[in-house]
Amino acid sequence: xxxxxxxxxxxxxxxxxxxxxxxxxxxxxxxxxxxxxxxxxxxxxxxxxxxxxxxxxxxxxxxxxxxxxxxxxxxxxxxxxxxxxxxxxxxxxxxxxxxxxxxxxxxxxxxxxxxxxxxxxxxxxxxxxxxxxxxxxxxxxxxxxxxxxxxxxxxxxxxxxxxxxxxxxxxxxxxxxxxxxxxxxxxxxxxxxxxxxxxxxxxxxxxxxxxxxxxxxxxxxxxxxxxxxxxxxxxxxxxxxxxxxxxxxxxxxxxxxxxxxxxxxxxxxxxxxxxxxxxxxxxxxxxxxxxxxxxxxxxxxxxxxxxxxxxxxxxxxxxxxxxxxx
Amino acid sequence: xxxxxxxxxxxxxxxxxxxxxxxxxxxxxxxxxxxxxxxxxxxxxxxxxxxxxxxxxxxxxxxxxxxxxxxxxxxxxxxxxxxxxxxxxxxxxxxxxxxxxxxxxxxxxxxxxxxxxxxxxxxxxxxxxxxxxxxxxxxxxxxxxxxxxxxxxxxxxxxxxxxxxxxxxxxxxxxxxxxxxxxxxxxxxxxxxxxxxxxxxxxxxxxxxxxxxxxxxxxxxxxxxxxxxxxxxxxxxxxxxxxxxxxxxxxxxxxxxxxxxxxxxxxxxxxxxxxxxxxxxxxxxxxxxxxxxxxxxxxxxxxxxxxxxxxxxxxxxxxxxxxxxxxxxxxxxxxxxxxxxxxxxxxxxxxxxxxxxxxxxxxxxxxxxxxxxxxxxxxxxxxxxxxxxxxxxxxxxxxxxxxxxxxxxxxxxxxxxxxxxxxxxxxxxxxxxxxxxxxxxxxxxxxxxxxxxxxxxxxxxxxxxxxxxxxxxxxxxxxxxxxxxxxxxxxxxxxxxxxxxxxxxxxxxxxxxx
Numbered sequence: 095x096x097x098x099x100x101x102x103x104x105x106x107x108x109x110x111x112x113x114x115x116x117x118x119x120x121x122x123x124x125x126x127x128x129x130x131x132x133x134x135x136x137x138x139x140x141x142x143x144x145x146x147x148x149x150x151x152x153x154x155x156x157x158x159x160x161x162x163x164x165x166x167x168x169x170x171x172x173x174x175x176x177x178x179x180x181x182x183x184x185x186x187x188x189x190x191x192x193x194x195x196x197x198x199x200x201x202x203x204x205x206x207x208x209x210x211x212x213x214x215x216x217x218x219x220x221x222x223x224x225x226x227x228x229x230x231x232x233x234x235x236x237x238x239x240x241x242x243x244x245x246x247x248x249x250x251x252x253x254x255x256x257x258x259x260x261x262x263x264x265x266x267x268x269x270x271x272x273x274x275x276x277x278x279x280x281x282x283x284x285x286x287x288x289x290x291x292x293x294x295x296x297x298x299x300x301x302x303x304x305x306x307x308x309x310x311x312x313x314x315x316x317x318x319x320x321x322x323x324x325x326x327x328x329x330x331x332x333x334x335x336x337x338x339x340x341x342x343x344x345x346x347x348x349x350x351x352x353x354x355x356x357x358x359x360x361x362x363x364x365x366x367x368x369x370x371x372x373x374x375x376x377x378x379x380x381x382x383x384x385x386x387x388x389x390x391x392x393x394x395x396x397x398x399x400x401x402x403x404x405x406x407x408x409x410x411x412x413x414x415x416x417x418x419x420x
Numbered sequence: 421x422x423x424x425x426x427x428x429x430x431x432x433x434x435x436x437x438x439x440x441x442x443x444x445x446x447x448x449x450x451x452x453x454x455x456x457x458x459x460x461x462x463x464x465x466x467x468x469x470x471x472x473x474x475x476x477x478x479x480x481x482x483x484x485x486x487x488x489x490x491x492x493x494x495x496x497x498x499x500x501x502x503x504x505x506x507x508x509x510x511x512x513x514x515x516x517x518x519x520x521x522x523x524x525x526x527x528x529x530x531x532x533x534x535x536x537x538x539x540x541x542x543x544x545x546x547x548x549x550x551x552x553x554x555x556x557x558x559x560x561x562x563x564x565x566x567x568x569x570x571x572x573x574x575x576x577x578x579x580x581x582x583x584x585x586x587x588x589x590x591x592x593x594x595x596x597x598x599x600x601x602x603x604x605x606x607x608x609x610x611x612x613x614x615x616x617x618x619x620x621x622x623x624x625x626x627x628x629x630x631x632x633x634x635x636x637x638x639x640x641x642x643x644x645x646x647x648x649x650x651x652x653x654x655x656x657x658x659x660x661x662x663x664x665x666x667x668x669x670x671x672x673x674x675x676x677x678x679x680x681x682x683x684x685x686x687x688x689x690x691x692x693x694x695x696x697x698x699x700x701x702x703x704x705x706x707x708x709x710x711x712x713x714x715x716x717x718x719x720x721x722x723x724x725x726x727x728x729x730x731x732x733x734x735x736x737x738x739x740x741x742x743x744x745x746x747x748x749x750x751x752x753x754x755x756x757x758x759x760x761x762x763x764x765x766x767x768x769x770x771x772x773x774x775x776x777x778x779x780x781x782x783x784x785x786x787x788x789x790x791x792x793x794x795x796x797x798x799x800x801x802x803x804x805x806x807x808x809x810x811x812x813x814x815x816x817x818x819x820x821x822x823x824x825x826x827x828x829x830x831x832x833x834x835x836x837x838x839x840x841x842x843x844x845x846x847x848x849x850x851x852x853x854x855x856x857x858x859x860x861x862x863x864x865x866x867x868x869x870x871x872x873x874x875x876x877x878x879x880x881x882x883x884x885x886x887x888x889x890x891x892x893x894x895x896x897x898x899x900x901x902x903x904x905x906x907x908x909x910x911x912x913x914x915x916x917x918x919x920x921x922x923x924x925x926x927x928x929x930x931x932x933x934x
Contacts, residue, residue: 128898132723157878157890158897160632165879167635168789188635247518252612254629286518287534287616290609290625293896297510298613300901302519316899375899410634417451420619 119149121353124175126162127155128374135369142365149353158291159257159340160185167192171347176354179216179342183399184260186213187406189343196346200355202362204379206339206397213341216361217376220335220394221261222328223248223306224313230305236332237269241280249295249304252288253413257338258295258308259288263416264405265336268398274412275419282420311335311391316375318387334396340376452626452643456650459605459622462536466543467600473544474551474596475589477694479581480687481552482559486679493695494556495919498865500701501550503915504872504889505609506896507908511701512542513613514708522700538614543604549698550865551596557858558592558823559585595773595819598658602651602776623647627779637785644779651777655770702912709909712902719910726884727891727907728914731871734806734887735918739867741810743859746817750825757826776815783808784879801880809870816869817862821855828854860926867922868915888914 130136130153140151156162159180166178171194181189189195190212197211208215223240225233234240240248251259270277286304289295299307311328318324342361344354360366367378371385377393378384481490500508515522516533523533531537562584570584606624615621623643630640709715718724749772757765787804832850871887878890886894888911895904 127894131894131898132721133898133900157874157893161878164632164635164785165788168785252618252625254618254633255612255625282617285617287613288618290612291897293893294506294509294609294613296899297896297901297904298513298517301510301514301517303513303517313899320899414451417618420617 119350119353120152121149121177121350121357122152122154122175123177123179123357124154124156124162124166124173125178125180126159127157129153129180130155133373135373138369138373139366143357143360147353147356151357160255163189163192166194166345170194173345173347175345176348176350177342177344177357180340182257183337183339183341183402184257184264184405184409186210186341186402189213194346195343196348196351198344198355198358200358202359202380204362205381206379208339208379210341213343214358214361215339215341215379216366217370217374217379218337218339219310219312219376220337220397221258221265221308222311222313222331222335224299224309224326224328225306226302226325227327228325229302233306233327233329235330237266237277238333240284240329240331241277244283246284246306247286247304248284248306248308249286249298250288250308251292251295252290253416256289256291258292258310260409261336261338262308263412264400265398267412268336268400269333275415278416278419310338310376311393312371312375312377312388315371315385315387315391318390319372319385324390328392330392330394334398335394337397337399339399452623452646454619455621455623455626456646458620460650462539462543462611462620463601463604466540466547466604467597469540470544470548470551470600471593471597473548473694474555477548477552477691477698478555478559478589479585480691480694481556482585484684484687484691494553495861495864495923496916497549497553497698498861499549499912499915500546500698501553502865502868502872503702503912504874504892505546506874506893507705507911508546508701509542509610509613511704512545514704515700516541521703534614534616536615536620538616539607539611539620542610542614543600543607545697545701546610547600547603551600552698553861554592554596554819555589557820557861558588561824561827562588592819592823594658595769595822598655598773599776599815599819601654601658602773605651605654606647606777606779624779624781628781631781631785640779640782640785644782647779648774648777652770652774655773655777705905705908705912708905709912712906712909714900714903715906715909718903718906723886723891724888724907724910727886727888730802730885731887731889731911731914733802734809734871735867737806738809738813738870739863741806742813742817742866742870743863745810746814746821746862747859749814749818750821753822754826754829772818773815775812778812780808780812780873780875783812784876788879801885805873805876805880806870808876809873810866813866813869817866820862820865821858824855824858825851856927860923863926864919864922868918 125136128134136153140153143149143151154175156165159182162178162180163185166173166175166189169175173194178189178195195212198214199211200214202214204215206215206218223233227233230246234243234246240246250262251257253259253263266277266281267274287298289298292309295307296309296313298304299309306329309328314324314326314328317326342358344351344358348354362380364380364382367380367382370376370378371388377388481494484490513533514520516526516538517523518533520533526533533541566584570580575583605622607622608624608628611620611622612625623646627640627643627647630636630643753765753768756768787808828851836846836850872889873887874889874893877887888907892904892907892911895901895907
């Protein structure tokens with residue numbers, strides 16, 4: 095028995111030491127799969143980063159951003175991941191409270207207001223209702239108008255299972271505050287249906303099931319860039335548009351803190367940011383030159399955002415409030 | 421048995437470690453009471469409608485099974501049941517939705533697909549073709565002697581149905597009703613999408629929310645527990661109706677002696693209507709897929725080929741494993757039946773159907789926690805996906821095979837014993853030839869269902885490990901609707917080829933004893 099344990103010890107030592115001396119480190123990044131997919135920004139970001147480090151990036155993707163945090167929580171301190179990239183500011187406090195993340199200690203220059211010791215943003219978007227301008231000729235110009243109109247049918251996502259759905263809930267909350275239940279009651283007449291996620295809603299909209307669908311102000315850019323059609327537009331609302339800021343953070347359990355930090359700094363580089371508008375269909379967080387298609391988009395200067403702390407504290411109540419105003 | 425128990429118990433226990441016993445009642449809200457009431461209501465209506473339509477359709481198909489191609493048609497009936505729910509749901513929308521091809525029918529009656537009607541239409545469309553499939557199978561098990569006797573006595577029309585077909589159908593009803601009820605009770609995407617709002621909801625939606633969005637295991641377990649209790653009550657009510665009776669001894673399968681005739685014209689029209697209804701959700705998949713300009717591009721892409729390979733591996737492995745486990749359970753059930761009372765047998769069947777009740781989200785999470793250290797190293801994800809799918813599809817294969825299996829067992833038991841046939845020899849000589857077709861059906865159905873799954877794979881899928889349905893969903897999730905329509909069509913073609921090849925190859929399969 096003693097011999098056997100000695101042999102195992104030697105093998106383990108060899109294995110670990112070979113890791114220590116290996117020059118090529120692997121940085122494991124958990125993300126959602128449209129980021130890591132071959133059509134997403136992942137592959138070109140990987141090769142750009144690998145050029146300047148003696149390392150390999152490995153993306154491990156979950157099917158959506160919400161599962162990402164659950165996965166990290168389930169794995170706990172035993173996670174192999176170094177970096178998690180992909181959840182948004184509404185899950186920020188939940189993520190911080192897991193106590194699994196470590197302060198990144200970087201200070202990038204960004205085009206949005208941001209201060210957080212654990213997470214740094216890599217892109218942002220604004221929620222908007224998308225319509226086909228060959229079919230809907232007079233789109234509403236504000237949330238108030240949408241609520242008052244009775245000739246418009248929309249499809250939205252369920253706030254319990256989808257990030258844009260939660261986005262709409264907070265959007266309404268940030269405009270109407272205590273009056274939200276009333277706003278929801280009027281809004282419900284327009285809502286054909288709720289879907290479990292963004293994909294079903296957008297798919298149904300493209301099948302002409304509704305006049306408008308809840309998505310992002312940047313959605314028309316996809317159709318411009320990849321389908322060469324400009325008929326899809328984002329309705330610009332006077333009250334402003336609710337923000338979604340997507341962030342990345344380093345895990346405490348990471349064995350490669352320095353390398354992870356290098357990647358966190360790389361996030362605000364031009365090489366990283368220039369992949370975002372074309373491949374993640376979101377806005378970059380630095381002032382880089384935007385593609386042609388983005389110049390045709392209307393971006394609202396009134397960026398609505400409820401503090402993550404307040405969202406964290408009130409999310410359950412607000413969802414119940416929404417349930418009760420049906 | 422051991423595998424099944426481990427597959428269920430291990431992840432459940434793991435999840436229970438996360439259970440906070442102090443807050444057992446904290447997640448209770450009056451909202452859930454409404455959800456439960458509504459779930460039960462829609463599930464009862466959906467299952468009754470599905471079953472009634474299934475009986476009528478199966479009867480017509482069987483009566484006119486002389487029509488060329490009817491048997492293949494029956495095999496493809498399970499398509500709406502086994503394809504990923506999301507394609508079928510989008511298919512239903514494009515036919516019956518606000519701008520759908522057939523919306524004017526609904527409009528004429530001033531109806532709308534969103535609301536309770538939509539949920540029921542969707543559930544019926546998803547389930548009734550499969551119900552038809554099972555009932556058709558049980559009609560085929562009616563022996564030739566019974567038919568000739570009935571014909572000899574001049575039975576026709578409704579009288580014939582009542583005396584010969586109905587008893588055969590009746591035996592399968594408790595099982596089918598239970599299954600469809602549970603599936604509708606736990607349904608997820610169709611209920612959210614067609615419900616039109618959170619008033620129409622199911623517990624499964626809240627379980628999903630608790631697990632993936634709130635990371636609240638206690639709430640998820642509480643809700644899952646309520647779900648299990650309710651289903652258990654219904655299971656017991658239905659299954660205790662089970663009266664097992666077996667018919668005359670005969671080797672001959674029934675063959676219908678009808679031929680084409682003008683007097684069957686109403687039947688033909690009704691059949692056509694049923695066929696069109698059953699396959700209607702598939703129309704859009706085919707039309708959109710063919711029109712997709714990305715069809716060829718995607719068919720040769722790396723991600724498609726990876727997904728296709730894993731889809732194939734999962735199909736074959738889950739299908740085989742499910743069948744092996746089911747056959748094991750069947751012979752186990754047979755022994756219980758011989759040695760013990762009918763009551764025990766019902767309890768045994770309840771356990772099997774109870775598998776349907778375990779929330780896949782919950783079980784997957786449990787597995788994920790169990791294997792989290794190893795994920796990414798040995799890729800156990802593939803094996804877990806295969807295992808969970810194989811176990812979850814047991815109730816389906818069981819219900820497809822059981823009527824033929826038990827019938828042949830009881831019919832031939834005396835013969836086999838007098839010939840001294842035992843064990844494998846007996847299985848190969850006596851049982852296999854008869855249960856071969858149901859087994860093949862169960863194999864293809866469970867195979868494809870395993871690859872349609874989106875819940876289990878979403879936990880274990882990575883960039884290099886996906887299935888066609890996951891790929892389709894990923895494409896949809898990144899604006900690439902045309903690409904995903906192309907994959908949906910390719911997936912449909914894959915299923916078609918898989919069906920045809922499996923039936924062709926496996927029906928020729930003759931096991932020999934040296």
